[in-house]
Amino acid sequence: MSESALDSSASDSRTLADRVVARLQDDIVLGVFKPGTKLGEAELAARYGVSRGPLREAIRRLESRKLLERIPHVGTRVASLKATDLIEIYRVREALEGMAARLAAEHMSDAEVAGLWELLALHEQQQDLQEDIAYYQRAGDLDFHYRIIQGSHNGALIDLLLGEIYHRVRMFRYQFSMTPNRPKKALAEHRRIVEAIEARDGEMAELLMRRHISRAREYLEAQQRQDLSAPQPPLSERT
Amino acid sequence: MSESALDSSASDSRTLADRVVARLQDDIVLGVFKPGTKLGEAELAARYGVSRGPLREAIRRLESRKLLERIPHVGTRVASLKATDLIEIYRVREALEGMAARLAAEHMSDAEVAGLWELLALHEQQQDLQEDIAYYQRAGDLDFHYRIIQGSHNGALIDLLLGEIYHRVRMFRYQFSMTPNRPKKALAEHRRIVEAIEARDGEMAELLMRRHISRAREYLEAQQRQDLSAPQPPLSERT
DNA sequence: TCAAGGTAAATTGTCGACAATCGGCGCGCC
DNA sequence: GGCGCGCCGATTGTCGACAATTTACCTTGA
Numbered sequence A, B: 001m002s003e004s005a006l007d008s009s010a011s012d013s014r015t016l017a018d019r020v021v022a023r024l025q026d027d028i029v030l031g032v033f034k035p036g037t038k039l040g041e042a043e044l045a046a047r048y049g050v051s052r053g054p055l056r057e058a059i060r061r062l063e064s065r066k067l068l069e070r071i072p073h074v075g076t077r078v079a080s081l082k083a084t085d086l087i088e089i090y091r092v093r094e095a096l097e098g099m100a101a102r103l104a105a106e107h108m109s110d111a112e113v114a115g116l117w118e119l120l121a122l123h124e125q126q127q128d129l130q131e132d133i134a135y136y137q138r139a140g141d142l143d144f145h146y147r148i149i150q151g152s153h154n155g156a157l158i159d160l161l162l163g164e165i166y167h168r169v170r171m172f173r174y175q176f177s178m179t180p181n182r183p184k185k186a187l188a189e190h191r192r193i194v195e196a197i198e199a200r201d202g203e204m205a206e207l208l209m210r211r212h213i214s215r216a217r218e219y220l221e222a223q224q225r226q227d228l229s230a231p232q233p234p235l236s237e238r239t
Numbered sequence C: 001t002c003a004a005g006g007t008a009a010a011t012t013g014t015c016g017a018c019a020a021t022c023g024g025c026g027c028g029c030c
Numbered sequence D: 001g002g003c004g005c006g007c008c009g010a011t012t013g014t015c016g017a018c019a020a021t022t023t024a025c026c027t028t029g030a
Helices: A016-029 A041-048 A052-064 A083-107 A110-129 A135-151 A155-175 A183-198 A202-229 B016-029 B041-048 B052-064 B083-107 B110-129 B135-151 B155-175 B183-198 B202-229
Strands: A068-071 A075-078 B068-071 B075-078
Touching: A016 A041, A016 A052, A016 A155, A041 A052, A052 A068, A052 B052, A083 A135, A083 A155, A083 A183, A083 A202, A083 B083, A083 B155, A110 A135, A110 A183, A135 A155, A135 A183, A155 B083, A155 B155, A183 A202, B016 B041, B016 B052, B016 B155, B041 B052, B052 B068, B083 B135, B083 B155, B083 B183, B083 B202, B110 B135, B110 B183, B135 B155, B135 B183, B183 B202
Parallel strands: none
Antiparallel strands: A068 A075, B068 B075
């Protein structure tokens, strides 16, 4: 179930447009195209070796995922998300992933819970070996939340979080080269969430998950306030 | 702010595809095309008097809103939503609109709160005059939730609920010709929610909104169980 | 008679060309 | 000298035709 947890790369998708969606999304999320960059249709069509037809379809799909901003008759540019947008999204995550944790506690199979414990053990191990984290912790955190969302067994919830929310969060993390906020504390919170799920205590699981995400949001808000008082280049140009 | 609360009809939109989106969405939500109906591209293009290009764009947009189901190289049909899907959506609504109520309590202006009271008074009046309700209550209920969502002043939340969730809920209501579940009780619950918002008690507002939606979901679940035991034509063919 | 294979029609996916609209530039007027 | 107007290039929106894939039907054989 861990095959490229957040889809992206489906090499032989049925239609051309699907492949362009995957490639263009990667280029956006991974930062090949910086936020605010204008993307001309002809230019992109040449880059991906397709006609403008499928390319336009890809653009519309990524626009509906809020990864691109388009103005009719003018053009499309990579969505440049402000810190306030990210904070708004964290409110949504708090509500949605809280519910996901509750449903996961009610509906996850015992095997899935066991898998969560294994994932946690892996994260602790990586944390011990490599104190500065970086990539692993980032992907791992995503993977943890990803599994709980899947564990809710609620299709609508899964579609919303994985289809509309998570791509944007991923983009943020790459753009701001955000090292996860509070590695050790986050890991401890993850463990408590799994405990609640294992105990089939949905209410507790939701409470803990909401608190977990809420703390991340508060960290972001504090960071934003200090950025406002000392406005420095928002991107990754600080040695 | 109440001009066509759930958009749909923008008569002179900038691009052709936008107009087709609006018209096709109306035809789907209002039941002109029944769920499961196969929609051929040529057929639709003729119906709306456009080429297949803009039509395909419209189809993709409505597909991303979950109003259409498409299979590559096969075709698109009107999304036929099962009762279990609706129940899943209500879980999402519970989480999302609960958060919306909390944020509304924190961020709504006094004028907006006053507007909520006026809306409630209008609903009570209509309820007194016309005991059997039907349309007014249905639209009114939507309008109440709509306003609280807007009152959250959270763009991400608003986009999600109004752009991804509410169209599907509307479609359900028309398809099953669902008379609102519990008119009087719902109205009383609405009043208590507004009281909490006016008192700026976000926690209470969220709790009440979640309970409100949760009860509607439980009603749906009970209805589904009795439908399963006595399976009758699910659509509107009962005199 | 039924199953399996192939073929043909219909539908969707893709492409290149044409038309409409917007932003930028220079000219003229105040 | 500054402001407004109109033209021009560039980009996007739209269209019709061609190619690819699927489905349904028909034929053929066991």
